[in-house]
Amino acid sequence: xxxxxxxxxxxxxxxxxxxxMIIGNRVHFALxxxxxxxxxxxxxxxxxxxxxxxxxxxxxxxxxxxxxxxSIMTSVLxxxxxxxxxxxxxxxxxxxxxxxxxxxxxxxxxxxxxxCASCTSLSFLLVSTFGWxxxxxxxxxSNFQIPLRLVSIGLLxxxxxxxxxxxxxxxxxxxx
Numbered sequence: 683x684x685x686x687x688x689x690x691x692x693x694x695x696x697x698x699x700x701x702x703m704i705i706g707n708r709v710h711f712a713l714x715x716x717x718x719x720x721x722x723x724x725x726x727x728x729x730x731x732x733x734x735x736x737x738x739x740x741x742x743x744x745x746x747x748x749x750x751x752x753s754i755m756t757s758v759l760x761x762x763x764x765x766x767x768x769x770x771x772x773x774x775x776x777x778x779x780x781x782x783x784x785x786x787x788x789x790x791x792x793x794x795x796x797x798c799a800s801c802t803s804l805s806f807l808l809v810s811t812f813g814w815x816x817x818x819x820x821x822x823x824s825n826f827q828i829p830l831r832l833v834s835i836g837l838l839x840x841x842x843x844x845x846x847x848x849x850x851x852x853x854x855x856x857x858x
Contacts, residue, residue, distance in 0.1 A: 693843060700766060700846030710765045718761030725753040752831040759838035766845040 704710045726732035726740070729749060733739045742750055812819065823830070 696850045697843055697846045700849040704765050704769055710769050714761035714765035717764050718757045721760050722757040725757060748828060755835055759842060763838055763841045763845060770845060770848055
């Protein structure tokens with residue numbers, strides 16, 4: 683029991699240290715904020731909360747609040763993960779280490795499951811392209827929207843941890 687707490691503490695310390703390094707660098711901080719804003723706008727448009735035509739409008743009904751909070755969390759995590767991965771790619775010599783697939787899998791799966799495909803015009807595309815299979819997929823996506831977003835947040839947290847572990851490992855080897 684005590685060993686598990688120390689492992690979790692070490693994991694959180696690794697994520698905290700790597701995130702502080704990213705936030706401390708102006709370029710990577712601006713990149714993280716920019717990516718988070720872009721994905722927040724995209725998710726808000728896909729969830730039909732943000733409208734640009736005929737005028738700029740943001741509408742958040744009470745029943746959309748949990749999805750809105752989860753989309754904010756997804757956007758922030760995406761910004762951090764992408765910025766940290768770019769930091770790793772810039773600081774890493776390509777001949778020394780192999781690229782880890784977790785750098786890309788967490789972000790791509792987070793993007794795919796982050797938006798509600800059945801709440802947008804994507805559902806019409808699914809239905810018109812795939813017929814009854816599109817209807818089934820649209821219904822599954824709409825019924826399991828919150829669990830899918832929670833899975834995407836979990837995948838992004840895993841990608842953030844694995845990226846932060848790589849960042850802190852390179853810091854330790856540079857110190858030695």
